[in-house]
Amino acid sequence: MAHDIATDETTRLIASDKVEGTAVYNAMGERLGSVYNFMVNKRSGEVEYAVLQFGGILGFGSDYYPLPWNALNYDSGQGGYVVDLDRATLESGPHYGTEDEPVHDLEYGRQVYSHYGLSYPY
Amino acid sequence: MAHDIATDETTRLIASDKVEGTAVYNAMGERLGSVYNFMVNKRSGEVEYAVLQFGGILGFGSDYYPLPWNALNYDSGQGGYVVDLDRATLESGPHYGTEDEPVHDLEYGRQVYSHYGLSYPY
Numbered sequence: 001m002a003h004d005i006a007t008d009e010t011t012r013l014i015a016s017d018k019v020e021g022t023a024v025y026n027a028m029g030e031r032l033g034s035v036y037n038f039m040v041n042k043r044s045g046e047v048e049y050a051v052l053q054f055g056g057i058l059g060f061g062s063d064y065y066p067l068p069w070n071a072l073n074y075d076s077g078q079g080g081y082v083v084d085l086d087r088a089t090l091e092s093g094p095h096y097g098t099e100d101e102p103v104h105d106l107e108y109g110r111q112v113y114s115h116y117g118l119s120y121p122y
Numbered sequence: 123m124a125h126d127i128a129t130d131e132t133t134r135l136i137a138s139d140k141v142e143g144t145a146v147y148n149a150m151g152e153r154l155g156s157v158y159n160f161m162v163n164k165r166s167g168e169v170e171y172a173v174l175q176f177g178g179i180l181g182f183g184s185d186y187y188p189l190p191w192n193a194l195n196y197d198s199g200q201g202g203y204v205v206d207l208d209r210a211t212l213e214s215g216p217h218y219g220t221e222d223e224p225v226h227d228l229e230y231g232r233q234v235y236s237h238y239g240l241s242y243p244y
Contacts, residue, residue, distance in 0.1 A: 013161040013170060013226040016138045039135040040169055045191040047167035048135060069167040104135040 014074075023080035024052050024072070032090065035072075035081065036064055039104055041122065048122060049112055050081075053098075054090060063095040066112045085116070136196075145202035146174050146194070154212065157194075157203065158186055161226055163244065170244060171234055172203075175220075176212060185217040188234045207238070 016038075024032045033054035040047050049066040056062035072081040093115045096102050106122070113120035138160075146154045155176035162169050171188040178184035194203040215237045218224050228244070235242040 012163060012165075012228075014164050015159045015161055015173075017142060017159045019162065020139060037137045037139045039137055040141065041134060042136050042196060043134075045169035047162055047169065051137075074164060106134075 025078055025080055025082050027084045065095045068113050068116055068118050147200055147202055147204050149206045187217045190235050190238055190240050193238055
């Protein structure tokens with residue numbers, strides 16, 4: 001079973017450029033959008049949140065929705081991340097336009113985590 | 123000084139797609155290469171290492187050199203990361219071809235950190 005161990009251990013880590021663009025589904029299997037990018041703490045190297053591109057039609061009019069990293073679970077069956085969120089919760093969450101960039105300060109991080117019922121550990 | 127605080131806090135975080143492609147210099151200001159991507163622990167969200175594309179001529183024949191995340195320090199003056207490593211240390215470090223992909227298991231992580239004199243904290 002050496003092969004299985006190797007496989008498990010490989011999947012401990014994921015390459016940054018494989019996260020970007022990966023599809024995101026909700027628990028009912030509906031495709032919500034895809035990961036645009038994710039925000040990393042420069043010093044500690046911790047990923048604070050992944051940014052979901054969501055909404056609009058065929059990608060036009062979509063916005064960026066930061067989600068706590070822990071809210072995303074990779075499902076190899078679906079080949080994407082699954083988040084246990086309904087559309088209404090997501091739509092009312094923090095988001096910004098594709099031409100905008102919020103100040104990613106501690107207050108913003110707290111807002112993101114708090115909207116999804118998580119305490120902000122940073 | 124509210125502005126300075128905002129600036130500092132914004133720069134706490136960096137977007138994944140801004141890390142990729144960023145130039146990497148050594149302490150003498152020589153350009154070693156650029157960040158190809160970086161490896162994230164899926165569960166914990168911790169970045170274990172950044173992968174430097176280094177060597178070859180004009181990008182041909184270069185290889186991928188994983189470096190502990192903490193070994194990279196962003197220098198806004200140079201607009202890139204600085205690593206305090208000489209070429210010989212880098213050349214003798216773990217690396218793989220652009221068509222290859224190592225098994226990113228715990229043993230590999232330990233090799234990477236150990237080559238650069240760091241204990242592997244994962």
